[in-house]
Amino acid sequence: MIDTPPSTLTAVRADAHAFLDEVTGTRPRHGDADLAWLRTVAHRVQDAPESFLSWLEEILGDEENVRTAAKRSYWHPNGFAKMVLHASADFRIRLHVWPESAEPSRGESNPHSHRWEFASTIVAGEGLHMVEFRETTEGGMAYDRYRYGADPANPAALRADGGARLEVEKTPRVRRGDVYSCDTAIVHTVRPIAAGLTATVVIQGPHRTGTTVVYCEPGQTDDQPNGELTEADFRVLVGAVAKAVASCR
Template identity: 90%
Template sequence: MIDTPPSALTTAPAFLREVTGTRPRHGDADLPWLRAVAHRVQDAPDVFLSWLEEILGDEEAVRAAAKRSYWHPNGFAKMVLHASADFRIRLHVWPESAEPSRGESNPHSHRWEFASAIVAGEGLHMVEFRETTEGGKAYTRYRYGADPANPAALLADGGARLAVEAAPHVRRGDVYSCDTAIVHTVRPIEAGLTATVVVQGPHRAGTTVVYCEPGQTDDQPNGELTETDFRALVGAVAKAVAPCR
């Protein structure tokens, strides 16, 4: 683990000072700690809102965060609010639309553990899967992160059948946690603005899996997220969080 220098902590926003100060001293940002930070977001919306307002009031912070962020191919924004050696805090936003977003419709796992908290909207519908030799649905399996020359590429890794193992609804006030073994999909419950804070730990694996339906293209590039997009989306989330203060 790489500790944050004391000088950096004294100038950091109150929310970051608080959560960084509770990080395990011996070991890294493990799943129990990630869950504790996600619960803090739920329990102290005023402190979290103050951090969002500080970011929006700092042009350099907006510029840096926007550069780390992007539009997911399925139409939602992945914005990195904080990035350090052993943990990240991201804000995922599904803008208000006439129809519910598909969310992340390809079953996938992660190279890192995370915990998330809903801060705007009704919540998210998750479906968790397991590979099976009988029944289920056929997919093409890909490995993400397996190509050193292009870490974002999806490399074909044979066929697989997936069966549904669980289908949890994560609503506002809940915290959802996920380790590297879980394969899932994510979509908003409703069509209105939905946002979740994702507290991400360090990489635990070099690659992860993504499953696509047969015939589905594996060319799913991310989209550019501008500073204007960032301000509008974070501003909308801040407005949604404000009544909870």
């Protein structure tokens, strides 16, 4: 779902801690970080770019912050970075970065769902092209279905879960200024619209389910390990995003 309502968060304070302090202080007092609140935070990234930029610069200026964030981040097999800038018990703030390349990245090309809800917004590049799917008994395209998180010995492994057919339900495009939200029922793929630097901020809520689904084309290997993301990688990527945010203010 894409929406563009105004943010309801309070005015930003003019210091480097303003963005995270404000976000943390507006969490629902009763209940957890629901999808409505995740969307509100994503809108705040768009509404207060100076505050968000200051936070990125604060992270880059602290060696311990860089070290901690890099350890919980990784390279996706398709060549883009998934970085966790903030992690707490009920929400995370992630930065997904597709570096500039000669050709557009395949992004997350395997249809998949998530164990958690999230809202995201574009902070660099033209945007993202989504394809949302649903299972069907007739038509569509055949896939091998896997369960992610179903193996207690290796939560990151894909466990075979039979076959399925998928048909396209929606094809949303998310551009700068839009907020895209996703619940655990949505199965989708994601790829950048253009080949230049593309970055999206993902506000992730708590886990709602124990497992999620991933679909692979028949014959495609299910062995798709993540790659190590170094501290140097982290600095280069976050620095490039900070520069892009600063240039658009």
